[in-house]
Amino acid sequence: MHELAIAQAILDRAQAASENNRGGRVLKIGLRIGEISGVEVDALTFGIEALSKGTPLEGLALDIERPKRRLRCTSCASEFEPEGLAIGCPACQHEASDCIAGNELDVTFIELEDPPCE
Amino acid sequence: MRVDVEEKVLSENDKLAVGLRERFAAQRVFCVNLISSPGSGKTALLERTLEALPRTARVALLTGDLQTENDARRLARAGFPVKQITTGGTCHLDASMVGRALGEWNLADIDILFVENVGNLVCPTSYDLGEHCKIVLFSVTEGEDKPLKYPSIFAIAELCIINKVDLLPYVPFDLDQAIANVHQVHPGMEVVQTSCTQVRGIQDWLAWIERRRATAIPV
Numbered sequence: 001m002h003e004l005a006i007a008q009a010i011l012d013r014a015q016a017a018s019e020n021n022r023g024g025r026v027l028k029i030g031l032r033i034g035e036i037s038g039v040e041v042d043a044l045t046f047g048i049e050a051l052s053k054g055t056p057l058e059g060l061a062l063d064i065e066r067p068k069r070r071l072r073c074t075s076c077a078s079e080f081e082p083e084g085l086a087i088g089c090p091a092c093q094h095e096a097s098d099c100i101a102g103n104e105l106d107v108t109f110i111e112l113e114d115p116p117c118e
Numbered sequence: 119m120r121v122d123v124e125e126k127v128l129s130e131n132d133k134l135a136v137g138l139r140e141r142f143a144a145q146r147v148f149c150v151n152l153i154s155s156p157g158s159g160k161t162a163l164l165e166r167t168l169e170a171l172p173r174t175a176r177v178a179l180l181t182g183d184l185q186t187e188n189d190a191r192r193l194a195r196a197g198f199p200v201k202q203i204t205t206g207g208t209c210h211l212d213a214s215m216v217g218r219a220l221g222e223w224n225l226a227d228i229d230i231l232f233v234e235n236v237g238n239l240v241c242p243t244s245y246d247l248g249e250h251c252k253i254v255l256f257s258v259t260e261g262e263d264k265p266l267k268y269p270s271i272f273a274i275a276e277l278c279i280i281n282k283v284d285l286l287p288y289v290p291f292d293l294d295q296a297i298a299n300v301h302q303v304h305p306g307m308e309v310v311q312t313s314c315t316q317v318r319g320i321q322d323w324l325a326w327i328e329r330r331r332a333t334a335i336p337v
Binding site: 002003006009010012013017021024029031036037038039046050085086087095096099103105106108109110111112113 | 122131266
C-alpha cells in the first residue's frame with residue numbers, strides 16, 4: 001500500500017500549485033502512471049479521495065495516462081511493445097533491451113479554477 | 119487555468135536520494151539496498167555476512183520494519199553499528215528515513231552500509247535511497263515464479279540471491295527454472311545461492327560486494 005504515500009505526494013504538489021496561484025481551487029490533476037510503475041491505479045485513486053476529504057482539495061478530478069511498457073533493443077535499436085514479460089527483440093532476436101516507457105510515475109499538469117475577475 | 123508540471127511524483131524523495139548519494143560518494147561509502155519478501159532471510163544473510171567479516175571491517179547497517187527493534191538486536195550481536203528504522207505502517211523505506219537514521223554517524227568511518235529494507239517485493243522498488251545498487255533476495259520456500267510475479271524489482275536489482283538452498287531436497291522448488299525465470303526478466307543477472315543455516319554461498323556474496331564496490335568507489 002505505498003499508494004497512500006504516493007497519493008499524499010501528489011496532493012502536496014497540487015496544494016503547492018494552488019498556493020503559487022493565489023489559492024485557486026484545484027479542479028484536476030494530470031498523472032502518467034506506466035503499466036509497470038508498480039502503482040495500482042484503483043488504490044491510488046482511493047488514497048487521493050480519502051486523503052483529500054474535508055480539505056480544499058476534496059472533489060478534484062484525475063486525468064490518468066497509462067503508457068504501455070516499451071523497450072528498445074540494445075543491438076539494433078528497434079523499439080517494441082513486448083508481450084507479457086518477454087524482453088527479446090522481435091526484429092533481431094537480441095536478448096537485451098532498455099526500458100524506455102512504462103515505468104512512469106509523473107504529475108503532468110494541474111488545472112486550477114481561474115481567479116475571479118478584478 | 120492549467121499549470122504544466124511534468125515532474126516525477128516522487129521527485130521530493132529523488133532529491134533527498136541525490137543528496138544521500140552525494141554524501142556517500144564524498145565519504146566513499148558503498149551502500150547496498152537489500153530487498154525481499156518478509157521471511158526470505160535478509161536478516162539471517164546479514165548475520166552470516168557480519169560473522170564472516172573481520173572485526174576491523176568498517177561496516178554499518180540500517181534495518182527497516184513496521185514495528186519492533188528485533189532485527190537491530192540480532193544484527194548488533196556482531197558488534198558493528200546498527201540502527202533500526204521502524205516505519206510505523208509504511209511498507210518501504212524512503213530517503214528521508216535513511217537520512218534521519220544516519221543521524222550523527224560519521225560516514226567517513228564507514229566503508230559499506232547495508233540497508234535492509236522493509237520486507238516487501240513491490241513498494242521498495244519505487245524508492246531511491248541513494249544506494250549504489252539494489253539487491254533482491256528470495257528463498258526456495260517461496261516458489262520459483264517469484265521473478266515473474268514481481269518483475270519490477272528483479273529487473274532493477276543488480277544481483278539476485280536465492281536463499282535457503284539447504285531446503286532444496288525438501289521443497290518442490292525447481293532451481294533451474296527459478297534461475298531461468300530470473301533471466302527472463304533480467305537477462306544476464308548474476309545469481310548467488312546461499313544457505314544461512316549451513317553458511318553456504320556467503321563468500322560468493324562477499325566477493326560480489328567487493329567487486330561491485332571496486333567499480334562504485336575506485337581507489
